[in-house]
Each structure stands twice: as structure tokens, then as C-alpha cells.
Amino acid sequence: MAPIFSSFLALTLIIPLSNAQGPPSPGFSPSSRVSTVAFNTGFRNLWGPQHQKLDQGSLTIWLDKSSGSGFKSLRPYQSGYFGAAMKLQPGYTAGLSNNEEHPGDHDEIDIEFLGTTPDKPYTLQTNVYIRGSGDGNIIGREMKFHLWFDPTKDYHNYAILFFVDDVPIRRYPRKSDATFPTRPMWVYGSIWDASSWATENGRYKADYNYQPFVGRYTNFKVSGCTANSPASCRPPSASPSGSSSLSRQQALAMNWVKKNYLVYDYCHDPKRDHTQIPEC
Numbered sequence: 169m170a171p172i173f174s175s176f177l178a179l180t181l182i183i184p185l186s187n188a189q190g191p192p193s194p195g196f197s198p199s200s201r202v203s204t205v206a207f208n209t210g211f212r213n214l215w216g217p218q219h220q221k222l223d224q225g226s227l228t229i230w231l232d233k234s235s236g237s238g239f240k241s242l243r244p245y246q247s248g249y250f251g252a253a254m255k256l257q258p259g260y261t262a263g264l265s266n267n268e269e270h271p272g273d274h275d276e277i278d279i280e281f282l283g284t285t286p287d288k289p290y291t292l293q294t295n296v297y298i299r300g301s302g303d304g305n306i307i308g309r310e311m312k313f314h315l316w317f318d319p320t321k322d323y324h325n326y327a328i329l330f331f332v333d334d335v336p337i338r339r340y341p342r343k344s345d346a347t348f349p350t351r352p353m354w355v356y357g358s359i360w361d362a363s364s365w366a367t368e369n370g371r372y373k374a375d376y377n378y379q380p381f382v383g384r385y386t387n388f389k390v391s392g393c394t395a396n397s398p399a400s401c402r403p404p405s406a407s408p409s410g411s412s413s414l415s416r417q418q419a420l421a422m423n424w425v426k427k428n429y430l431v432y433d434y435c436h437d438p439k440r441d442h443t444q445i446p447e448c
Contacts, residue, residue, distance in 0.1 A: 191424040195417035197334045198406040202249050202389045207239075210390040214240040214356065219380075227388075230380040231264065231359045238358030241390060246352050248392010248403040251331070255384040259286055263363035263374030264381050275299065275349030277328055282366045283374070283381075291431070294330050294338050298349050327412035336406075336414055336422040337429075347447040352395035359383050 207227050213220055216237030221228045229237040264283030276297040284290050328340040328349075342348040359381060363373040374381075393401035408415050414422065434440055435448035442448060 191335050191421045191428075193417065194335050194415075194421040196408045196415060198249060198331060198404065199251055199334050199389060202251070202391045202404050204387050205390055207385075207388055209242075210388055211239045211241055211355070211357075214238040214358070225386060227385045228382060229357070229359050229385075230382045231361065231374075232379040232381070233376045236358060236360040238356060238360070241355035244352040244354050244395040245390075245392045246395055246397065247401075249389060249406065250355050250392070251387070251389040252357070252385045253387035254281075255386075256281060256290060257382050260375055260378045261290075261381055262367040262372035263361060265358075265360055265362035265366045275351045275353055277349065277353065279330060282362075283372075284367060285372055292332070292337075296328060296340050296349065298347060329406050329412065329414075331406070332425075335425060336418050337425045339414060339422065341412075341447075343447045347445070355390060357385060 206225060207222055216229070216235045219230050219232070219235050219237035220239070227239070229239070231237070261283035262285050265280055274297075276295070278293065278295040278297075280293040280295070282291040282293055326342045328338075329336055330338040330340075340348075361374045364370050367373075392403040407413060407418060434445065
């Protein structure tokens, strides 16, 4: 499919940050501009149907020793706004990944929750892959944030924008065609065993004495330009300016999150081959 170049792609999660002070207000709520869709309107089961349950608009997926589960959008998108509210399992969840492992030659944008051990925060990992092979040769553009979540609450192209609670946490600009994903992508969600790498680089594995491991999704939001949309298609705006640029308030909020929660930035990793990541 030929690329359709629209303004931006944004992904959001509704997950309260636990810091008592919290980030400054971003002054704009992208999620309020996009209507919620029923799961069956925008998605379908991809694998593990016996580990997936839909009840009054809430999707529950779980992992046990026999299988995990995943879902996929009904259409591929070139740009748009995609979000969901999530509820994560407390306690021992080491070795788990709430994202989709997708092999093959493709572009990919990730928001991943990496399992943890009791009394330690979840790691929220964002990643951008361009023309990845899925076989370990992909050039990942990673940023990792350590975030505490309240397990009693339901967690509500020229740039890629990542949001949590409508607060921007990362902006990945398009600096060149070589460092920006341009091919249509599907929206995935899943839970699976990633013991080899997910928690402290594989130090802690999935312990099935704590099974099942459960993830809950509500408030699905899917709005954008599909792979077959005309070139004139424009996705919903993620900033008050109507562009992929952040407002001053949004930029201040993002900088606050990075200062207080960012624990890894691939651009500052001395072990990375920086000839492979010219956007840094």
C-alpha cells in the first residue's frame, strides 16, 4: 500500500500518575475530542479467544501457563488518534508485556507495560521501529518511564505523540523519511510472556503461581486516516494549534514528566551505534 502522508499519529492511555504534585496542566485534552467506540466496532480477537472476555464495553484479557491473548483493529491506519483506558494487575507481574509482538518486515509504534515485582513501579516503554525485521535486527527508538499506578482505578504524519492522561510524555518528530514510519499500521493489544527481557532485562521471570495475569481495557478510541483514505484526510488534533506541534503548556507538562519519570532515552545511551539513529 502506498504511503498516505497525513499530519500526525497520537497514542494515549488513561492512567493516573501517582505523584502527589503531578505534572502541570497541559491545558488541552485530546481524548475529549475523540468519541469512544465499542470494541467490536473497531477491533477483533487476534489470538487466545479463550483468554478474552467482553462485558458491557470492558475487555478483559489474561495470561496463564497455557496462553495469553491479543486483539487487532479491523483496519490499518496511516495516521490518527488511538487510545484506551487500562487497568493493570497489582503484585507480582514480572516477565509480562502488555503489547503486541509482531514479527516481519514492518513499521511499529509501541506503548508497552513491562511487568514488575511487588513494591516496584511498572515500566512504561515507548518505542518506534522503522522497517523492522522483527528478528532482533530492528533499530528501536526507546524511551522508558518508571510509573506508579493505582490498581484500584480504571486507567483512563509529521510527528508521533505519546500521551498518558492527556499529558504528552514523548514527541517523536519526522526529521527524515529514513527515521520515520510511513507505512500503514494496525492497532494491536495483547498480554504475553516476555520473560527473556521484560523485567530488568530478564532478571525476573513470569511466575505462574500468581496466574492468571489480567489486563482490562475500556474507553476505546480509534479515529484517523485509514490506509485507503484520500490524501486530503486529516486526523484529530492533539494540540490546540491543530497541528502536530505541542503548545507551550503541553511542552512544559512533557518536560516535567521526563524530569520526574524518564529512566532511559536511547539518544543518550553510549552503547548505541549513533550512526544508526541520526535523528538524535
